[in-house]
Amino acid sequence: MYAFQDHYPENLSHCYGCGSQNPHGHQIKTEWEGDETVTRFRPEPFHTSVPGFAYGGLIASLIDCHSTASAAAAMYRQEGRSMDSLPAFRFVTGSLHVDFLKPTPIDAELVIRGQVKEIKGRKVVIESQVWARTVMTAKGVVVAVQMPENFGT
Numbered sequence: 001m002y003a004f005q006d007h008y009p010e011n012l013s014h015c016y017g018c019g020s021q022n023p024h025g026h027q028i029k030t031e032w033e034g035d036e037t038v039t040r041f042r043p044e045p046f047h048t049s050v051p052g053f054a055y056g057g058l059i060a061s062l063i064d065c066h067s068t069a070s071a072a073a074a075m076y077r078q079e080g081r082s083m084d085s086l087p088a089f090r091f092v093t094g095s096l097h098v099d100f101l102k103p104t105p106i107d108a109e110l111v112i113r114g115q116v117k118e119i120k121g122r123k124v125v126i127e128s129q130v131w132a133r134t135v136m137t138a139k140g141v142v143v144a145v146q147m148p149e150n151f152g153t
């Protein structure tokens with residue numbers, strides 16, 4: 001699978017959630033399935049909150065990076081461009097809202113499904129749901145904003 005994150009340049013591949021160059025991170029991979037974006041992730045025992053269940057910060061982190069990658073992919077798709085083409089679209093999180101609906105089991109593959117709700121200027125709004133087997137355990141809304149050239153200055 002060639003994921004959205006595989007198009008990130010090396011200098012932006014160190015993110016804890018999605019960076020392929022971060023050996024301590026989640027290294028999530030996201031792709032299109034029709035009009036939805038999908039990330040699959042299997043928690044490890046060290047992601048525990050209450051024994052048997054996944055830590056909420058992990059869930060939030062998965063929604064976060066799933067959504068920023070989805071935002072980039074959505075912008076390229078809207079412009080009919082390949083994710084390899086220039087200028088590059090890279091997004092950071094402006095806002096992250098998560099609702100924890102049910103405890104998330106630690107022993108199941110988690111499937112995060114995202115929908116593009118709005119594209120306006122430099123902003124993309126992504127809604128996501130986290131599924132464990134047949135149960136939706138969390139849902140989130142992320143406002144992703146195109147990373148400014150002068151990010152951090």
Ligand SMILES: CCCCCCCC(=O)SCCNC(=O)CCNC(=O)[C@H](O)C(C)(C)COP(=O)(O)OP(=O)(O)OC[C@H]1O[C@@H](n2cnc3c(N)ncnc32)[C@H](O)[C@@H]1OP(=O)(O)O
Pocket residue numbers: 008012013015017018064065068090091092093094095120121122123143145146147148151152
């Ligand atoms: C690319 C590989 C890395 C992947 C990163 C993975 C996800 C992350 O963890 S990123 C790290 C966490 N996030 C950050 O550190 C971001 C810190 N914040 C910032 O740099 C800035 O506030 C930033 C870039 C989000 C927005 O600032 P700026 O570029 O000035 O945005 P601005 O022009 O004011 O707003 C653009 C649009 O976004 C909206 N927006 C901006 N911030 C927010 C917010 N917090 N909540 C809701 N909407 C927002 C604005 O309302 C505006 O929308 P509209 O056009 O409809 O009015």
